[in-house]
Amino acid sequence: MPETQLYFPNINRAVVLYQDQFGGTDLLLNRLEGWLINKGVIVVDESCLQQGDNIDLLLLPTSRMDSIYTLSRQGINYSKVLVWAMGYGAFEAAFYSPRAKSYLFSLSTIPIRSLQYFFLKELLEHNSLVFTDVAGMDYDLRSVQLSSLASAKLIAPIAVKSHNFIPTLQGCKKRLRVGWVGRISADFKIYPLIKLLDDLQELVVFKRLEIESITIVGDGDAEWLLRDYLKTYKKISIKWIASILPDSIGQFIFDEMDVLFAMGTSALDGARFSTPTVIVKPFSKVEQRSDISYRWIYESQGYSLGELPDSKSSLEQPSKNLEAIFKELSLMGPSEIGSRCYSYSTTFFEDNAFELLLDRDLRSVSRRVIYYSKFLFLLNTVKMLVKRIIKLGMS
Template sequence: MRVVFYYPSMIIGGAELLFYRTACELHKLGMNIAYVDYHDGYIAKKLNDENSGIDTISIDKEPRKSLESQDVVILPANFARVLDTLDFCSANCRLLFWVIHPENLVPKLPSQIPLPEKSLSYRLLSFFLLRTERKNITSLLNICDEYNGIYYMDGACYRQHKSVLGNINSPKILPLFVPSKGIISAKFNRSSVSGKKLKVAWLGRIDKSFKHFILERLIRDLNELGLYETLELCIIGQGDGIEYIKKVVAECTEVDVRFVSHVEPNLLQDYLFQNVDLLCAMGTSALEGAKAGIPVVCLDASYQPVDFEYKYRLIYQGEGLSLGYIINQNWFPDENKLSIKEILLHVRENFRLHAQKSLKFYQEGYEPSNVIKELKKAVEATNLKPTCFPGKLFRKSLFVRIWRAFR
């Protein structure tokens, strides 16, 4: 059996890092591993430069290698909807879909349609255009579940699917794999950070989809506090939303902001530990701070401007293993109760307590050896194959045709 990770990408972000690290860990354990990427994709180049021993399979270079019947392919769940286009898959290879974002597979109108999500026009348009799509995706998910071929990274992802698509028969949780180098305990000896510049950081891809709006909210909230607080904000990450964020920063003169485009994965834990007092992030990026033993604010994603009074939460205050929700002006989670001013005050006055609680959240929910054990069980258990899906599920609905026209 060979385990094949599928995530073609030209850049590095939380999801790419997740797949890279998980592939490397399974390879260390003696498993036969391959990685599907562009021939010059970030992870493909990294694996080849490292002489990792992991086979790389290029999807954009001829002749293309086909996957074999003994392969188990691990993919982000959003690829389930376009499985019929992944022609490199053998009909008999087994599939394992991992829901690593709450919006994976959730049908939405194209972002280019200039209507607020809560408007009557948007809701009516969604009802007529997305009805068939929702039905098809729900059927697809239940087929995946029937054959043990889909797992959710946390309860927030399943909650989002349930709210939009209905109940999944037997949802299964597979937490993210975020390895740790071991914990440096020096910061736990420091009970507070009073009397010094507080170093805040954002970590994560800066896209123009669901992350740039919450980052903008964070910058503007910190800027308001900059009149009274001595703050520094370090923005670590890259993506197509970086120019948008730089324009926001230019308007915010009360907080000292600097940009770091990239930190090598093997250096990231030490970098955060040595340079950051409070990390603000979502998903795998939030876990990077938790495992480093620093306080972490878990941010929520938004596809609309966060132009309302957004409340924050520390990572351990979320429901279950949640690493971020999808929010809008009409809803954000009950766990979010603190202003950014209150968060900073808590960190200044009791740094050690919040650092220890962040670390405990990581250790109890995302301990690497336990996650790998569960992943290996999932790989063995899946019996999902491309042939399990009736062809009608992949017919292009009116929604898909419109989406492609706007893309």
């Protein structure tokens, strides 16, 4: 049975919009929807909306911001809107891809960037925009001046299921079981994983670090790169598991790993089970490798769980080399490190994260918000038509 609604008396009926793509964004939105229902909020499925329906709150990712207009056009009455920007550059990506660097493209984005700027400002004035971490916020708000107090209110982290604290071993094992959990993807994860394996092998050979095994959990489009690399990896035993069910991964980490290396949500899967967890910084090019690429998860600032090399943040993230990580694990012990990792992870537990997300003074939707959403809708329509014309031309 749903709990009595305690937190949000002004939210009776809500709609959560999905981006309809497999991945972390829709999983997180689905978890938010279930949490709202448990708190007594009536969550209406988008497919069930009818003309004349009255909705108190419309929750959506940046990829669905054009729906603010399309739902209004369909006669759906909603009082307030909350846009949750998940990931680095998520707001900008709703308008155009910054990866396209041609001169002509740059000229064409001038009006688009103006739309982006005015839409951003309007959402901020309505308290209707939230980011999942400081890195994403600083990137998308680089053209806007805000106080540190105002900026802090703009962050609500990703949410994970809560878990009870599990005490870990007091002393550090002589032979450690090391683990990696995360996609084996070509975008920005395969090279940090290979660098980690290089660093571990170097510590084993030159610093006499004793590692029993390395367990890798993950799959993706760069598996072939990892397979080629592992052909010459001789010093440490490797176990590679393609995938583990999301509900089982935390317990698996606790049972099979003495220290976890990861980024993003995967790092939280280890920390919430009291496993000593290290954040690995992502990068997408070999030349972006750095020896100072690691930190304990509890040292992270602004809910950031891994920053790209070219990201500029208002909060400085600690960094250290791998040898320093293992020295600290030995000196402090896995029990102390695991306890600190768990304590940090609790800020991401559903009740804490979702309350932080919704604890804001949302203003009623103005005509300007719908107006800017309409232009975004028209922009997306043009982009789809261009893509179809290009596809027809290539066929």
